[in-house]
Amino acid sequence: MSYPFSAIFYILILSLFLFFLYIFLYKNIQILFTKNKFKEYQDEIKNYLYILNNIMDGLAIIDGRKNILFVNGAFNKNMRSIKIQSNIKEFDILTRNLELNSLIDNAVSDINFKFIEKKISYYDRAEEKIINCIILKIESSNEYAVIIRDITYLQKIENARAAFIQNISHELKTPIAAIMGFTETLKNGAIDNPDVRMKFIDIIDHHAKRLNYLIDDLITLANIETEKSPVKYEKINIKSGIDHSLILFEKEIKEKNLTIINNITDISFISDPVKINQIITNLIQNAVKYTDNGGTIKLEGYIADSKAADYFISNMEDTSVLWDNLPTKEDFGKFFFFSIEDDGKGVNYTNLFRLGERFFRVDSSHNDAHKGTGLGLAIVKHTLKLLQGRAIIKSSLGNGFIFSFIIPEAKSNFKQN
Ligand SMILES: Nc1ncnc2c1ncn2[C@@H]1O[C@H](COP(=O)(O)OP(=O)(O)O)[C@@H](O)[C@H]1O
Numbered sequence: 001m002s003y004p005f006s007a008i009f010y011i012l013i014l015s016l017f018l019f020f021l022y023i024f025l026y027k028n029i030q031i032l033f034t035k036n037k038f039k040e041y042q043d044e045i046k047n048y049l050y051i052l053n054n055i056m057d058g059l060a061i062i063d064g065r066k067n068i069l070f071v072n073g074a075f076n077k078n079m080r081s082i083k084i085q086s087n088i089k090e091f092d093i094l095t096r097n098l099e100l101n102s103l104i105d106n107a108v109s110d111i112n113f114k115f116i117e118k119k120i121s122y123y124d125r126a127e128e129k130i131i132n133c134i135i136l137k138i139e140s141s142n143e144y145a146v147i148i149r150d151i152t153y154l155q156k157i158e159n160a161r162a163a164f165i166q167n168i169s170h171e172l173k174t175p176i177a178a179i180m181g182f183t184e185t186l187k188n189g190a191i192d193n194p195d196v197r198m199k200f201i202d203i204i205d206h207h208a209k210r211l212n213y214l215i216d217d218l219i220t221l222a223n224i225e226t227e228k229s230p231v232k233y234e235k236i237n238i239k240s241g242i243d244h245s246l247i248l249f250e251k252e253i254k255e256k257n258l259t260i261i262n263n264i265t266d267i268s269f270i271s272d273p274v275k276i277n278q279i280i281t282n283l284i285q286n287a288v289k290y291t292d293n294g295g296t297i298k299l300e301g302y303i304a305d306s307k308a309a310d311y312f313i314s315n316m317e318d319t320s321v322l323w324d325n326l327p328t329k330e331d332f333g334k335f336f337f338f339s340i341e342d343d344g345k346g347v348n349y350t351n352l353f354r355l356g357e358r359f360f361r362v363d364s365s366h367n368d369a370h371k372g373t374g375l376g377l378a379i380v381k382h383t384l385k386l387l388q389g390r391a392i393i394k395s396s397l398g399n400g401f402i403f404s405f406i407i408p409e410a411k412s413n414f415k416q417n
């Protein structure tokens, strides 16, 4: 009798042992599993945070009271004009951008709010920045994502494109209309009138030439930008090149009664004559165009030594703009220095920074007496880049305009034939 009892006893003990073992293992495996899962989640979150911190768009997550829960790197960078302190937890203080803050105020106070997208502009030092801003209510929580994207560059391209289409159509249309109109008049009988026919042909000739210049400018710029216009060095006589450029504007200079002070010394220099000519012709054209009747234009040109490059920088003023393509590490022995100064209407501080942008004109109004395409200084800027030049533009509204540049002499690249 005792045998079956002890067997039952042992079986009971064994089952109890197995039961506790099962519970023990079950619990521990679960803990182990949860721990692993937790680690996995933690790694995943770290990865997401890393990605969010390194994306181009700025992202901030805020709660319904505008407390900041998360801000990524791009958000900080884009809003950098406003000093961000790491301990600041309230959005208003974080950005100090009134427009963005009022958008957020509206979002958090509207219970039906879901989404808003708006362009916001503000000034970062002297530069206007444009930010596309999206505020999104995160479903299932009382949190909001504020996503910002810097579209300053895109907006500039878009504005330039729109301005270009407007300008170019006008610029192309005017000469074509004149050519067509006067051709028609000639065909309708004026050709037989010796008093007017030559005058009309001259007008047609003038407009055809204008059209040609415009198309040349467009091709020049396109060639520089697509690098189809390599630099070709040779020994050049700068003075005669500049004299030739001046001849192009002789008629206008006479008509406007401009005084030209020409202090260009005889310079023999190794560089690209076509490119230097392109730069100087555009600068003379602007000086002639934007100087009032009776004004004065002063030209300086000489060979400068290596100190000229430093002198350029030390002469920078708050209102000067620098276009610098001069490699700092290289040692150049000789520079060509050129400066053109006029006492015309000049350009104000904000516009000064935009010079050289394609199609940018201070006054793009079509009734403006000074018609142009806004391509001249873009050509100058790109060409100076090809020649590794350093340029300074100084101007203020009503106080004339000075454009100075230096170009290092080409030595290593120059092969004498
Ligand atoms: N010497 C100058 N004086 C005053 N404004 C100037 C001068 N040179 C250039 N500008 C301004 O810069 C703008 C861009 O010049 P540019 O690129 O040569 O285009 P465009 O002469 O065809 O208008 C001009 O429209 C003008 O407003």
Ligand SMILES: [Mg+2]
Pocket: 282, 285, 286, 372, 374, 375, 376, 377
């Ligand atoms: Mg011009």
